[in-house]
Amino acid sequence: MNAIRVRGLRKSYGDYPAVAGVDLDVATGEVFALLGPNGAGKSTTVEILEGLRRRDAGEVSVLGVDPATAPRAWRSAIGIVRQTATDLAETTVVEAVRHFTGYYPDPRDPDEVVELVGLTDQRDVRAGRLSGGQRRRLDVALGIVGRPRLLFLDEPTTGFDPEARRRFWELVRLLAREGSTILLTTHYLDEVEALADRLAVVDAGRVVAEGTPATLGGRHxxxxxxxxxxxxxxxxxxxxxxxxxxxxxxxxxxxxxxxxSLEDVYLELIGR
Structure with a gap:
C-alpha cells in the first residue's frame, strides 16, 4: 500500500485554482520531494494531505485514511514540520520536547531527540531566545518525537548553516532507515539530490514531471x-x-x- 495516494485533487480560492487536478503516489518507506515555485500549489497540497485544509474535489488517502475524516489515532502516526512556528517562546527546548511526548503513544526519549537535532547545548534555552536556525531544529524535534510513520517536512532547513544542513540530512536518512515515509518540500535542489528517492515538480497547480533525481525530465x-x-x-x-x-x-x-543539472531540468520544466 502506498503511504500517500492522490487522484484528481482540486482546491480553489475564489476563482483562483491553487490545485488543479494533482495525481500523486508516495510509496511506503520512501523519501519523496515535492518541488515547485512559490504559488505552484505545493503548500495547499501538503496541507490537504496533513488534514489541515479541506479539498474541493478528488480522492486522497494518507496511511490508508482520508485526512478530512481522520481519527485521533491517525494524527499520532504523522509528524509535521511546517514552514513557520512562533509558539512555545517561554518554554525551554527540552521542556517543549517533553511536553510533546504526551501526544503520542510511543514517543522517543526527549534527550535523544534533542541530541539528534543538534540542540544539546541549547537544551535549557527558551525557544524565544533561539536563533532562526536553532528554532527550526526545535521544529524538527517536535515533528519527529512521536516516531511518525509519515513525516511532512516543509522547507525544513531554511536558516540552517551548511554544517547543520548536513547533520539534518543524516537525520532524514536515519528516519528513512527506521521505516518512516518522508514527504519533503524544499527549494534546495542539492538537498533533493542528497535525500530523495523520487520527486515531482508542481507548477500552476499540476504535476508537470515525476521521476528520480537522475531521470527527471529525461535528464539521464x-x-x-x-x-x-x-x-x-x-x-x-x-x-x-x-x-x-x-x-x-x-x-x-x-x-x-x-x-x-537537476536545477537546469527543473527550471526548464517550470518554464523559467
Missing part, C-alpha cells in the same frame, strides 16, 4: 557537453557519446564533460 538521456582548450582556443561540443569524443580528443587542457 540529455546530451552531454564536452569542453576543452586547443591551439584555436576554448571549444565545446554537444554529443550523445561523450566517452567516444573524449577518446578521440585525447589529453587536452581543461577537459570537462557536463550534463544538465
Amino acid at each position: 538521456l540529455a546530451q552531454a557537453v564536452v569542453s576543452w582548450v586547443d591551439a584555436a582556443g576554448p571549444r565545446s561540443h554537444r554529443t550523445d557519446r561523450p566517452a567516444a569524443l573524449v577518446g578521440r580528443i585525447g589529453e587536452v587542457p581543461e577537459l570537462t564533460v557536463t550534463r544538465p
Whole structure:
C-alpha cells in the first residue's frame, strides 16, 4: 500500500485554482520531494494531505485514511514540520520536547531527540531566545518525537548553516532507515539530490514531471557537453557519446564533460 495516494485533487480560492487536478503516489518507506515555485500549489497540497485544509474535489488517502475524516489515532502516526512556528517562546527546548511526548503513544526519549537535532547545548534555552536556525531544529524535534510513520517536512532547513544542513540530512536518512515515509518540500535542489528517492515538480497547480533525481525530465538521456582548450582556443561540443569524443580528443587542457543539472531540468520544466 502506498503511504500517500492522490487522484484528481482540486482546491480553489475564489476563482483562483491553487490545485488543479494533482495525481500523486508516495510509496511506503520512501523519501519523496515535492518541488515547485512559490504559488505552484505545493503548500495547499501538503496541507490537504496533513488534514489541515479541506479539498474541493478528488480522492486522497494518507496511511490508508482520508485526512478530512481522520481519527485521533491517525494524527499520532504523522509528524509535521511546517514552514513557520512562533509558539512555545517561554518554554525551554527540552521542556517543549517533553511536553510533546504526551501526544503520542510511543514517543522517543526527549534527550535523544534533542541530541539528534543538534540542540544539546541549547537544551535549557527558551525557544524565544533561539536563533532562526536553532528554532527550526526545535521544529524538527517536535515533528519527529512521536516516531511518525509519515513525516511532512516543509522547507525544513531554511536558516540552517551548511554544517547543520548536513547533520539534518543524516537525520532524514536515519528516519528513512527506521521505516518512516518522508514527504519533503524544499527549494534546495542539492538537498533533493542528497535525500530523495523520487520527486515531482508542481507548477500552476499540476504535476508537470515525476521521476528520480537522475531521470527527471529525461535528464539521464540529455546530451552531454564536452569542453576543452586547443591551439584555436576554448571549444565545446554537444554529443550523445561523450566517452567516444573524449577518446578521440585525447589529453587536452581543461577537459570537462557536463550534463544538465537537476536545477537546469527543473527550471526548464517550470518554464523559467
